[in-house]
Amino acid sequence: MSETATQIPHVDYLVLGDSPHLVANECSSCGSRYFDRRNACASCFGTDFTKVDISPDGEVTAFTIVAFAAPGVPTPFVAAVIDCDGTQVRGNVINCEPDAEHVSLGMKVKLATYSLGTDGAGTEAIGFGFEPV
Amino acid sequence: MASDDIYILGINMTKFGKHPDKDSVDLGAEAAMAALADGGVTMADMGILAAGNLLGSPGFGQSLQKQIGQTGIPVYNVANACATGATALRTVVMAIKAGECDMGLAVGVEKLSGAGLLGGGGKKKSDDDTWTPDGRFGAVSSTDGRIGTQNMPGVFAQVGMEYGHKYGGTSFELFARISEKNHNHSVLNPLAAYSKAMPLEQIMGDMMIAYPNTRPMCSANCDGGAAAVLVSGEKLKSLSDEQQRRAVKIRASVLTSDPWQDGCQVLPDVNTLTRMAATQAYESASVGPEDLDLVELHDCFATAELVHYDNLMLCEEGGAVDFFESGKPFRDGERPVNVSGGLQSKGHPISATGIANVWEVCHHLRNEAGDRQIEGARIGLAHVIGLGSACGVHILESSAA
Numbered sequence: 115m116s117e118t119a120t121q122i123p124h125v126d127y128l129v130l131g132d133s134p135h136l137v138a139n140e141c142s143s144c145g146s147r148y149f150d151r152r153n154a155c156a157s158c159f160g161t162d163f164t165k166v167d168i169s170p171d172g173e174v175t176a177f178t179i180v181a182f183a184a185p186g187v188p189t190p191f192v193a194a195v196i197d198c199d200g201t202q203v204r205g206n207v208i209n210c211e212p213d214a215e216h217v218s219l220g221m222k223v224k225l226a227t228y229s230l231g232t233d234g235a236g237t238e239a240i241g242f243g244f245e246p247v
Numbered sequence: 248m249a250s251d252d253i254y255i256l257g258i259n260m261t262k263f264g265k266h267p268d269k270d271s272v273d274l275g276a277e278a279a280m281a282a283l284a285d286g287g288v289t290m291a292d293m294g295i296l297a298a299g300n301l302l303g304s305p306g307f308g309q310s311l312q313k314q315i316g317q318t319g320i321p322v323y324n325v326a327n328a329c330a331t332g333a334t335a336l337r338t339v340v341m342a343i344k345a346g347e348c349d350m351g352l353a354v355g356v357e358k359l360s361g362a363g364l365l366g367g368g369g370k371k372k373s374d375d376d377t378w379t380p381d382g383r384f385g386a387v388s389s390t391d392g393r394i395g396t397q398n399m400p401g402v403f404a405q406v407g408m409e410y411g412h413k414y415g416g417t418s419f420e421l422f423a424r425i426s427e428k429n430h431n432h433s434v435l436n437p438l439a440a441y442s443k444a445m446p447l448e449q450i451m452g453d454m455m456i457a458y459p460n461t462r463p464m465c466s467a468n469c470d471g472g473a474a475a476v477l478v479s480g481e482k483l484k485s486l487s488d489e490q491q492r493r494a495v496k497i498r499a500s501v502l503t504s505d506p507w508q509d510g511c512q513v514l515p516d517v518n519t520l521t522r523m524a525a526t527q528a529y530e531s532a533s534v535g536p537e538d539l540d541l542v543e544l545h546d547c548f549a550t551a552e553l554v555h556y557d558n559l560m561l562c563e564e565g566g567a568v569d570f571f572e573s574g575k576p577f578r579d580g581e582r583p584v585n586v587s588g589g590l591q592s593k594g595h596p597i598s599a600t601g602i603a604n605v606w607e608v609c610h611h612l613r614n615e616a617g618d619r620q621i622e623g624a625r626i627g628l629a630h631v632i633g634l635g636s637a638c639g640v641h642i643l644e645s646s647a648a
């Protein structure tokens with residue numbers, strides 16, 4: 115790939131660069147965090163939000179190994195909830211065998227990125243997941 | 248009976264399963280006509296109709312009226328995911344409580360045979376030639392399967408696993424044994440979509456859908472309808488002794504939605520709103536979980552049943568695994584849960600479910616459950632949850648002396 119190739123994150127709350135990480139909208143009043151936009155905080159109804167970085171290090175607090183999914187979704191994959199230093203994040207466990215011997219509750223993981231492919235204009239989409247540490 | 252109490256006068260569920268020759272209106276009409284006949288009343292007595300059918304055409308309630316009787320009464324077409332049936336019931340309860348009418352009909356129907364996997368997929372976001380951010384997360388490509396899962400077996404698998412992480416004691420085998428219990432219960436239920444006992448090895452060896460839920464550990468997609476006629480205590484006094492004897496008192500009717508909890512945007516929190524609904528229901532009914540003779544709870548997946556033992560406070564907080572291991576939720580146990588076979592074997596025609604589980608409880612409270620009768624049942628609880636979320640809890644009591 116040429117040095118001028120551009121990248122685009124899979125979702126707008128993934129920040130690329132030297133240290134890829136997730137960002138959230140944090141309620142200025144109560145600290146609740148949202149990955150999408152809210153008119154008012156669902157917890158305290160405050161309307162003031164600031165962007166905060168989410169820790170890339172986390173722990174698996176729930177997971178499933180999806181073997182049978184909607185058409186077009188490659189299986190099997192590990193879907194999980196990751197506790198990233200107090201913020202709950204949804205993501206796949208990647209770079210890991212998708213079976214119950216290799217994935218466990220409480221396992222430590224960190225954010226990792228991977229390519230979703232390059233479009234006709236030469237832009238590469240970058241996705242994220244969490245890999246075992 | 249107190250005038251301001253509300254009773255179930257008539258109730259019915261159709262056979263759950265495949266009904267290729269009937270559409271949603273036919274199934275709704277079958278359940279509604281049977282519920283009216285069960286209560287000894289007609290459409291002329293109804294002051295309100297609340298109807299739910301998620302996958303059919305809009306205006307299901309009016310279509311149903313055209314099939315069984317058009318009297319000009321208000322129709323509320325309701326939708327609340329898997330809690331749609333309970334929402335229809337609750338709507339009629341509120342109308343009677345408000346004094347708007349003294350009798351009403353609640354109906355829920357779904358045609359789901361062959362519907363396959365629910366949830367996930369959605370609008371197919373094609374990975375087309377140019378990455379273009381779209382939607383609330385500015386996603387350039389589909390997120391289902393790349394950022395977690397949106398399919399129901401996977402979501403509820405995580406709900407059960409999260410419980411295991413918090414309290415310990417869960418395993419693939421434990422969840423499969425919960426499913427084994429319900430499949431064993433279903434053998435006695437002629438209206439269940441599947442009424443076959445299933446050995447544990449078969450459940451664990453079946454097709455994995457979303458670990459730890461195999462196919463028999465998932466609710467069965469099927470067709471079915473259910474309907475209930477509700478009446479005010481005041482009106483019931485004017486009805487026959489037989490109608491009064493068979494009427495089932497609604498000791499509590501509660502509907503909640505999910506309050507904000509950390510993490511609820513990532514994995515739906517089905518726990519807090521269920522605990523809230525149960526707390527409100529126990530308070531309003533002045534009964535406790537120890538008073539329940541049977542419970543029908545929303546076992547849309549085996550992993551879900553476990554967490555609801557705790558959410559409905561059938562056990563101490565964190566004690567769901569011990570509760571199951573104690574044998575209490577088996578039909579010969581102290582607190583039988585899902586003696587109908589539950590959604591895993593009885594089936595889960597979405598909008599019908601929240602009335603069908605009330606029917607099951609009523610059937611026992613009226614001592615009409617035949618082979619699967621829980622002897623001497625006087626008080627029971629029916630619970631449903633619709634992801635999104637909505638939770639309905641009804642506590643019911645026998646009128647018979």
Ligand SMILES: [Zn+2]
Pocket residue numbers: 141142143144145146155156157158159160
């Ligand atoms: Zn807030």
